Amino acid sequence: MSFPSLPVPQFIQIHRDDPDAIRRELAQGLQAAAAHTAPKYLYDALGSRLFDAITELPEYYPTRTEAALLAAHGAAIAAEVPKGATLVDLGAGNCEKAARLFGLLQPARYVAVDISVDYLRNALQCLQRQFPALPMLGVGLDFSARLDLPAELGEGPRVLFYPGSSIGNFTPEEALVFLRQVRAAAQGGGLLIGVDLVKPAELLVPAYDDALGVTAAFNKNLLLHLNQVLGSDFAVHDWEHMASFNTKASRIEMHLRARRGLTVRWPGGERRFALGESIHTENSYKYRPADFQALLLAAGYTRVQAWTDERGWFGMFWAQG
Numbered sequence: 021m022s023f024p025s026l027p028v029p030q031f032i033q034i035h036r037d038d039p040d041a042i043r044r045e046l047a048q049g050l051q052a053a054a055a056h057t058a059p060k061y062l063y064d065a066l067g068s069r070l071f072d073a074i075t076e077l078p079e080y081y082p083t084r085t086e087a088a089l090l091a092a093h094g095a096a097i098a099a100e101v102p103k104g105a106t107l108v109d110l111g112a113g114n115c116e117k118a119a120r121l122f123g124l125l126q127p128a129r130y131v132a133v134d135i136s137v138d139y140l141r142n143a144l145q146c147l148q149r150q151f152p153a154l155p156m157l158g159v160g161l162d163f164s165a166r167l168d169l170p171a172e173l174g175e176g177p178r179v180l181f182y183p184g185s186s187i188g189n190f191t192p193e194e195a196l197v198f199l200r201q202v203r204a205a206a207q208g209g210g211l212l213i214g215v216d217l218v219k220p221a222e223l224l225v226p227a228y229d230d231a232l233g234v235t236a237a238f239n240k241n242l243l244l245h246l247n248q249v250l251g252s253d254f255a256v257h258d259w260e261h262m263a264s265f266n267t268k269a270s271r272i273e274m275h276l277r278a279r280r281g282l283t284v285r286w287p288g289g290e291r292r293f294a295l296g297e298s299i300h301t302e303n304s305y306k307y308r309p310a311d312f313q314a315l316l317l318a319a320g321y322t323r324v325q326a327w328t329d330e331r332g333w334f335g336m337f338w339a340q341g
């Protein structure tokens with residue numbers, strides 16, 4: 021018995037930091053006066069799955085609001101975006117959002133980039149079977165510090181796709197730097213980006229502190245990931261999920277708060293936490309449409325188009341490189 025061969029996407033993994041550098045960076049953040057970790061550590065294989073579950077929660081409006089925006093304005097968006105480009109999906113995750121755009125944007129090639137390598141490899145393999153004729157490339161890469169795409173992407177204009185308001189994980193200053201790097205990487209194409217907008221805290225906070233506790237599990241899973249990567253001895257039960265809106269900074273903050281005084285130990289280091297002391301695990305910045313448009317123009321994009329839903333909760337921006 022023989023099976024027809026299935027198309028398998030090409031996959032490359034780029035390690036920029038060695039495990040020791042990662043451990044040093046983590047230890048430094050945990051030992052800082054205000055303990056913190058970078059949001060990328062939320063995304064191990066389980067973290068990526070928990071994030072997918074978050075997007076199904078009734079309280080978590082961004083994913084479905086963005087999908088509705090893309091569905092409603094697909095034709096108008098497609099009229100701006102160059103056809104036959106290389107579609108580069110930044111933080112592709114399960115690759116679902118980009119797959120829904122294939123018909124509309126008609127890319128010549130699909131490149132999925134994500135830090136969560138094993139999860140991405142799986143998702144891309146499934147997708148390649150659904151779209152056997154579309155050349156696909158998976159790139160395992162942490163682009164949070166610097167967007168440096170490999171030469172395997174080839175020449176020609178690129179449409180970079182950065183949906184889901186992941187840009188909100190950067191401070192506005194970092195976002196400006198990143199948006200400039202994206203523009204350079206677009207090779208004359210542009211950026212299609214989804215951005216969560218400022219709204220009352222009564223709407224924002226439940227999206228990050230849902231009734232089922234899925235976001236709490238997503239946040240606490242960071243501790244299990246740290247135990248893996250750093251060799252620490254975090255006990256999940258000692259920690260409480262916290263989410264609040266910092267109005268002045270215009271950002272949701274996620275923290276993990278110690279439920280008792282405790283000491284966390286790892287090879288070569290430790291950190292004492294007093295009762296109530298916390299680890300800052302994520303920022304999620306919310307923008308006003310005019311402010312985000314100004315940020316794109318400051319980053320050097322020549323033309324910016326924006327679409328928002330009727331409630332004004334979420335924005336989709338096309339920025340010509």
Ligand code: AVJ
Pocket residue numbers: 074082184185186187188189227228235302303304
């Ligand atoms: C993937 C960064 C856009 O900030 O809303 C969801 C991550 N954190 N719930 C967001 C997240 C808690 C999400 N981003």
